[in-house]
Amino acid sequence: MSGTLLPLAVAGPLVAAGLTLAVGQRRVLSRVIALAMTAAILLLSALLLAHTSDGSVLTADLGGWPAGIAIVFAADTFSALMLTVTSLLTLVCLAFAMAADDDRHPLYLPLGLVLSAGVYGAFLTADLFNLFVLIEVMLVPSYALLTLTGGRRRVAAGRLYLTFNLMASTVFLGGLAMLYGVTGTVNLGELAGAANGSPLVALAGAVILVSMAAKAAVVPLHGWLPRTYPDASPAVTALFSGLLTKVGVYVIIRVYAVLYDGDPQYLWVILIAALVTMVVGVLGAVGEKSMRSILAFHMVSQIGYILLGLALFTTAGLAAAVFYLIQYVLVKAALLLCAGAVEVTYGTGRLDRIGGLARREPLLTAAFLTAALSLAGLPPLSGFIAKLTLLRATALESEYLAVGIAVAVSLLTLLSMIKIWSGVFAGNLTLPSRAPTPAGGSGSSTGGGGPDGTGESAATPRIRTTLLLPAVLLAAFSLGLGIGAEALLISAETAAEGLIDTTTWVSEVTGR
Numbered sequence: 001m002s003g004t005l006l007p008l009a010v011a012g013p014l015v016a017a018g019l020t021l022a023v024g025q026r027r028v029l030s031r032v033i034a035l036a037m038t039a040a041i042l043l044l045s046a047l048l049l050a051h052t053s054d055g056s057v058l059t060a061d062l063g064g065w066p067a068g069i070a071i072v073f074a075a076d077t078f079s080a081l082m083l084t085v086t087s088l089l090t091l092v093c094l095a096f097a098m099a100a101d102d103d104r105h106p107l108y109l110p111l112g113l114v115l116s117a118g119v120y121g122a123f124l125t126a127d128l129f130n131l132f133v134l135i136e137v138m139l140v141p142s143y144a145l146l147t148l149t150g151g152r153r154r155v156a157a158g159r160l161y162l163t164f165n166l167m168a169s170t171v172f173l174g175g176l177a178m179l180y181g182v183t184g185t186v187n188l189g190e191l192a193g194a195a196n197g198s199p200l201v202a203l204a205g206a207v208i209l210v211s212m213a214a215k216a217a218v219v220p221l222h223g224w225l226p227r228t229y230p231d232a233s234p235a236v237t238a239l240f241s242g243l244l245t246k247v248g249v250y251v252i253i254r255v256y257a258v259l260y261d262g263d264p265q266y267l268w269v270i271l272i273a274a275l276v277t278m279v280v281g282v283l284g285a286v287g288e289k290s291m292r293s294i295l296a297f298h299m300v301s302q303i304g305y306i307l308l309g310l311a312l313f314t315t316a317g318l319a320a321a322v323f324y325l326i327q328y329v330l331v332k333a334a335l336l337l338c339a340g341a342v343e344v345t346y347g348t349g350r351l352d353r354i355g356g357l358a359r360r361e362p363l364l365t366a367a368f369l370t371a372a373l374s375l376a377g378l379p380p381l382s383g384f385i386a387k388l389t390l391l392r393a394t395a396l397e398s399e400y401l402a403v404g405i406a407v408a409v410s411l412l413t414l415l416s417m418i419k420i421w422s423g424v425f426a427g428n429l430t431l432p433s434r435a436p437t438p439a440g441g442s443g444s445s446t447g448g449g450g451p452d453g454t455g456e457s458a459a460t461p462r463i464r465t466t467l468l469l470p471a472v473l474l475a476a477f478s479l480g481l482g483i484g485a486e487a488l489l490i491s492a493e494t495a496a497e498g499l500i501d502t503t504t505w506v507s508e509v510t511g512r
Contacts, residue, residue, distance in 0.1 A: 003058035006073040006124055009044060009083065010134075012037055013117035017110040025106065031098055034109045038091040041120065045083035052077045055494055057508040059126075072126040072187065074509050078322060078495035079123045082250055085329050086123070088477075089242040090116045092470040096337055097235035099466035100344045105148055111141040112239065119243045123250060126509040128176055128186040128208070131251065132169070135215075139165050142244060146232045157231035164224040168214035175207030188254070189509030192502060193261040202266075205259045209252055216248030218307065219277040222300045226284060229299070230292040234340025237292060241299055241336055242329040249303060249325065253310055253318075257499040258506065262313045271311035275405050278304030282412040291339035291349035291424065294416055295332065298375065301409060302328050308402060309390055316393035318496035323488055324390055327374070327382035327481050334371035334474035338364060341467040342424065348432050351423025355430040363468050365425055370475040372421070374482070376414035382481035389489070 016037035020030040051058060052075055061070040075083070094103075094112060103109050118137030125131050139162075147158035180186050182200045195202040214221040225245070229237050260266065281301025288294040306328070309321025341364060342357070343349045358365045374381035377388075387410060394403050481488055498505060 003060040003073070003075070005044065006048075006058065006060040006075055007062060009041055009120040009124060010117045012041060013113040013120070017113035017117070020109045020113065021106075027103065030106075030109050031103065034094055034113060035091065037113065038087060038094060038116065041116075042084065042087040042091060045080060045087050048075045049077070049080040049084050049491065052080050053491060053494060055498060055504065057498075057505050059508045071130050072189070072509050073121075073124040074126040074189075074505065075124055076495070076498050076505055077491055078250075078254070078498060081322065081326055081491060081495060082123045082246070083120055085326050086119055086243055086246070087116070089329055089333050089474075090119075090239065092337075092473060093235055093239040093242075093333065096238065096340065096467065096470040097233075099464065099470070100233075100235055100340070102149075102233055102235045107144065108148060111145050111148070115141040115145065115239075115243065119247055122247045126188050128179070128188055128191075132172055132176060135172070135247065136169060138244065138247065139169065142240065145236045145239075146228065148236075149233065154231050157228040160224055161228040165215065168211045168221075171214070172208055172211035175204050175211060178204035178207060187509065188258050189506045192258050192506045195260045196263055202260070205255060208255060212248045212251045212255070213273070214248075216245045216252065216303055217300050218248075218273055218303060219280045219300065222277070222281070225300060226288075226293060226296040229296045230290065234292070234336065234343050237296075238333045238336040238340060241295075242333045245299060245303065246325065246329060249306055252307070253321070253499065256310065256313075258502050261502070262500065264313065267311050267313055270307055271399070271402065274304045274307035274311050275402060276304070277301065277307065278405060278409045282409045282416070285416045286412060286419070289351055291342065291351070291420055292336065294420060295335050295339060298413065298416070299332060301413065302332065302375070304409075305387070305390060305406065308394065308406065312393055312397050312399070313500075314393060314397065315493065315496045315500055316389070316396060318499050319489070319493040320386065320390035320393045322492040322495045323485075324386040326488060326492070327386050327478060330474045330477050330481070331371050331374045331383060334367060334471045334478065335375065337471035337474065338368045338371065341463050341471060344467060345461050345463045346432055349424075351420065353430075353432050354424055355427045356425070357429075358425040360429055361463050361468075363465070363472060364463055367468065367471040367475040368420075368425065370479055371471070372417040374475075374478045376417055377410045378414075380479075380482045382478045382485065385482055385485040385489070 016033050019033050023029045058075045060073045063070055097103050115138055118134045121134040122131055125134060143158055143162045146161055147155050176186060182204060183191060183194055185191065195205045217225040229240060278301050281297050281304065285294045285297035285301065288297060306321050306325050309317045339349050346354055348354055374383035377383045391403050391406060
């Protein structure tokens with residue numbers, strides 16, 4: 001397979017975005033274009049993963065410029081894994097948005113495609129300035145998607161989101177300018193190991209890492225996420241959960257592996273950030289009162305587990321971090337899509353306004369339980385394998401305090417999942433006083449069957465299968481990755497070996 005296909009991961013969605021704009025109000029055609037292009041990127045990602053599974057690296061130089069100036073795209077096992085899982089997530093979230101009728105706005109699908117193009121490019125680029133450009137390509141449509149529909153509260157959330165992310169981008173650009181001023185290049189391959197011999201390069205790299213920590217919602221730079229994501233539409237929240245913060249985490253891992261060459265003298269900083277992020281995130285989740293707000297804080301907490309693997313910087317630790325990252329994207333999105341299906345159908349996700357859905361919505365219940373138990377790390381689900389491998393790698397490095405904190409956070413995670421279960425699924429059926437008719441439905445509906453708003457009547461809506469299938473699909477993937485974890489574990493180990501020894505990646509990127 002030739003590396004010349006790599007730019008298609010960016011160009012394809014951009015072309016598809018233009019086509020969806022061109023077809024205007026023909027929604028069926030727009031949907032076909034968006035889904036077909038995203039499925040094509042998923043296929044391309046799978047092919048890349050197959051061709052890099054032996055540790056090889058595919059590259060493409062854009063623009064015909066000489067080495068050191070050309071914009072370089074590079075795909076190794078790590079980036080191919082990220083492309084595969086994010087394109088799958090994008091496909092599922094677009095399908096959910098269509099089922100929820102979010103794409104009735106003519107800009108929804110084009111914006112989603114442009115956002116995905118920026119994400120795919122960020123995973124592939126080996127040039128830090130190009131990375132900055134692609135992050136901004138992500139930022140603009142993400143802000144528009146967050147505020148596309150909704151009232152004053154959603155606009156306020158969008159304003160906070162945009163302000164914070166623009167600030168983080170400015171910090172990134174400042175670090176990039178420092179790095180270029182000291183080294184004369186922004187090609188990451190040319191910068192391999194440069195931070196080890198120069199305090200100024202290390203400082204510039206630290207500025208870049210801090211900006212990415214802000215975008216990844218690492219504590220104490222996390223406050224923007226739980227104050228913005230729950231106010232987006234359910235489909236947008238699920239899409240953001242697997243794309244935006246994960247780009248930040250990916251860049252942190254890649255830059256530390258290449259620019260710092262895994263220098264052990266700074267790993268204690270990452271370890272502290274990882275543990276604090278775990279604890280603060282899960283404590284925030286325990287105190288929330290709606291499904292999506294609880295899950296938003298868990299996005300913060302779970303980032304800490306991934307950073308813990310980076311803080312070890314061993315093959316076992318990085319392999320566990322990669323495995324954790326891949327399965328977590330799917331599990332978190334499944335939970336958010338379950339919450340989204342409830343909100344779209346019943347008009348609320350607050351734990352004190354709805355209950356007893358276990359008997360009424362068995363498919364939703366199965367999907368939620370599978371994903372929730374996986375997030376908490378119970379066997380035989382993928383979350384159990386991820387946490388087991390991570391805890392084992394941590395224990396091998398004698399970081400027993402970190403092991404204890406990770407286990408305690410897992411127990412609190414389970415507690416917050418039980419909180420959702422008790423509020424939304426267990427007990428007697430309780431529905432909002434006015435549950436909305438699902439998108440695409442007809443007629444009006446009332447909340448409960450009885451005068452007190454509880455019970456059930458023929459007019460009360462049920463969650464449509466098209467709304468549930470995306471969450472069911474992702475929950476099934478979580479179960480599959482738990483039972484058949486070997487394939488992903490092997491790929492994660494290959495990715496980790498490429499991060500420990502970056503020689504092949506650097507050689508292919510620099511052409512030397």
